[in-house]
Amino acid sequence: MTFWGFQLGVIALLVAAMLVLRWRRVGMLTWAIAWWVAIFLGIRFGFEVPVPVSVITLYMAIVTGSLLVYVSSSRDRWEGTTQPIVRTIVEPRRRPLLIAVCTLLPLLAAWTVYARLNVPLEAPGFGRSIHPAPPDAIEVHGQDVDLRVAENPYLELAASAPEEYARHLENGRRVYYENCFYCHGDGMAGDGMFAYGLNPIPTNFTDGGFLPILQSSFVLWRVAKGGPGLPEEGGPWDSAMPVWESFLTTEEMWDAILFLYDFTGYQPRAVVVH
Numbered sequence: 001m002t003f004w005g006f007q008l009g010v011i012a013l014l015v016a017a018m019l020v021l022r023w024r025r026v027g028m029l030t031w032a033i034a035w036w037v038a039i040f041l042g043i044r045f046g047f048e049v050p051v052p053v054s055v056i057t058l059y060m061a062i063v064t065g066s067l068l069v070y071v072s073s074s075r076d077r078w079e080g081t082t083q084p085i086v087r088t089i090v091e092p093r094r095r096p097l098l099i100a101v102c103t104l105l106p107l108l109a110a111w112t113v114y115a116r117l118n119v120p121l122e123a124p125g126f127g128r129s130i131h132p133a134p135p136d137a138i139e140v141h142g143q144d145v146d147l148r149v150a151e152n153p154y155l156e157l158a159a160s161a162p163e164e165y166a167r168h169l170e171n172g173r174r175v176y177y178e179n180c181f182y183c184h185g186d187g188m189a190g191d192g193m194f195a196y197g198l199n200p201i202p203t204n205f206t207d208g209g210f211l212p213i214l215q216s217s218f219v220l221w222r223v224a225k226g227g228p229g230l231p232e233e234g235g236p237w238d239s240a241m242p243v244w245e246s247f248l249t250t251e252e253m254w255d256a257i258l259f260l261y262d263f264t265g266y267q268p269r270a271v272v273v274h
Contacts, residue, residue, distance in 0.1 A: 011046075014038045028080030032067050039063050048228075052197030052240060131214065132231045134221045141250050149271055150217035152254050168251075172259030175252045183240070188263060198240050205264055216268040219257050 021034055040063075043056055071081040088094045088101070137146050157165035176184075183202040185192040190204035205211055211219070221229070227239030244253060261268060 014041060027084060028071055028077050029082075029084045032071055032081060036060075036063060036067060050240070052194050054194050054197035131218075134218055138221055138224065140220070140224050140245055140253075143250065145217065145220065147215075147217040147221055150215075150220070151271055152216040152220075152258055152268070154254055154258055155216070155268075168255045168258055169262055171252065172255035172257070172262075175248065175256040176259050179244070179247070180256065188260065194240075200239065202241075205260055208266075211261060211264055211266040212269065214269055215271055216257055216261070217271075219260070219268075220253060223253050223257065 018034065018038070021030060026034075040056070040060055043051055043059055071077050088098050134147050136148055137144055139145070154165065154168040157168065181192055183192040183194050183198065184190055184205065185195065185202075188205035190202045190207075192202065195201050203210055222241070224243070224245040226243040227241040228243055230239060248256075
């Protein structure tokens with residue numbers, strides 16, 4: 001089954017479950033739980049590029065808080081949410097359900113901890129090229145870019161027009177800290193808040209084995225095309241690097257690359273024309 005077939009199956013199952021719950025006119029507590037589960041499944045299985053666990057945890061915390069605000073926004077909603085819980089605790093005929101819940105929740109927590117502590121260490125299924133060979137050319141926003149000879153068009157402004165260069169540099173700083181630092185970190189060391197929920201972890205730009213050995217056109221290719229643009233030898237395919245050309249202009253991407261080199265103190269590899 002393809003990813004999109006699987007995704008459509010999940011969506012169809014969720015829609016069917018919601019229709020059944022609406023037909024049965026279930027209470028507020030059941031609706032809140034159903035929405036929580038539906039949103040979790042949508043985030044967990046709704047994207048072709050896997051969402052990091054840290055990101056899922058963050059969003060589900062927001063969802064949980066939002067649902068609590070909603071169910072407590074009126075007396076009727078709050079009573080509809082809390083009464084089933086109270087009845088389960090105090091009514092003798094619901095004692096088996098209470099025992100089951102009090103038993104299963106600790107077991108579920110214990111199983112989760114056990115499963116995470118016992119992940120087998122396995123060699124990768126295939127060798128991964130850290131710097132896969134780029135194509136000769138790419139298309140970015142309708143413009144062809146020859147990766148063999150292309151250079152950052154704003155780099156030369158450092159000498160010819162320092163004020164304009166500074167403007168591009170500041171724009172690159174803005175782009176980086178609005179979009180990239182969550183994974184690559186404040187200091188570009190690949191240690192952002194989401195870094196260790198990713199596989200492979202984000203690139204450490206301060207490492208001398210990355211920026212100085214690459215032409216700036218290579219970096220543009222990786223930024224513009226993201227994880228989905230990796231060739232086969234550049235797997236694994238669970239890279240969370242977005243296709244940034246879908247969100248940023250060409251100028252913004254070049255400016256961000258300009259800022260990467262300026263911040264780290266490196267210079268891009270020179271273009272050699274044969």
